[in-house]
Amino acid sequence: MISRLKHLATALAVVVPLSAVTACDTSPPGGERVERWAATHNTNVAIDWDKVNEAYKAANGPEDLEKRINEIYEGDEVISVAVQDTDDKTQVVTGFFDKNTNGTVEEPEKIFTIKRDITGEGQAQYQTVGYGPYYGYHSPFLSIVSGMVVGSMLSNMFMPSYRPMYTQPYTTPGHRVGQLQQSRSAYRAANPSKFQRSQSGRTYNRPSSTSRPTGRTGGGFRGGGRFGVSRAGRAKPVRLSA
């Protein structure tokens, strides 16, 4: 039998993610919506991932990016940023809560990464992935092409003379955290309407990978399994090579 593939972008659209991470929409399609919030680690505060993705696109450098991201974030913590060019084509930006203010990324502090890859001449893509309390968020692969209006943090990579600038990573220094907090306070004071939502309630993005597909027939969906395993409480695996 020959495989038959059909595009059904409209006939079987899956639910567009709501704006936030650890929530599960338990509503039947077309029925009453019941949103259930999963417990998170140290924060339940919303992050508008679309704005984070736009901030990366528009940033003129790591300092500009960390300022933009902290203006987006509605919580009390300051988000530090690490930027590293891992090779000629790949840049990884890590957002983290530098809880011990040592200016280095530690795994439990990570809240997101943005990975940018140059995919061809004048072409690149990036994807944002959530960690910790934002685990489960994956942005689509977002394309960037030469000629688009982007900040110099991205546009530099299309210059003929481009050389990775952050082979030695940039990380928000501990002393800058206070500056970012002050700068954000001023921004919030100047834009009170943007922060009304966090006063009345919290919203969350739902992980796209657990988005419930919307039914073509309205019959609803039964959940099965997730095909990853959590490390917590599990024995260390034995590696097989033969």
Place this chain on the structure above:
Amino acid sequence: MIRIAELPFRERPLLELLNLDADRDEPEHDYAGYGWARAERLWLATDEGAQEVEDALVLALHTADDAEALPDDIDLEFELPNGPPAAVLASLFLERWLPKLPRDPSAVVLVLCNPHAAELRWPAASPAPVWYAHGDVTSWLDRATHDVHLVGARWQRLSG
């Protein structure tokens, strides 16, 4: 120590394999079942839409959430009935197991989370194009049509 070819990677009924044989509203986060099944039809879905795949060989696998990030491979993890779990690279697992599985499917679907968006390479032992996803993968069953839906961030197709 158990060998890769000795892993209890068995044929199971499709719905049981994908943990769809009990009625629940959400996918079970820590489901650890694995094995293979044939599917007459299933849907590979993302936020943008879905593709129908017919006559598929479905391989249900797992990777640890904190597995090492590899650019072109995924570290698989298998819970074993007696003893600690086993870890094996997906490329190695497929090299050993695909020749032992049915050779006449029209597609091979890897039902497997890919948290680091590894770009897998075509497994030469595959009898058909291989589908795999980026991001988390979850299984769903349309209660009305009984169609199986596998939701991932993005589905990729490899062919020789």
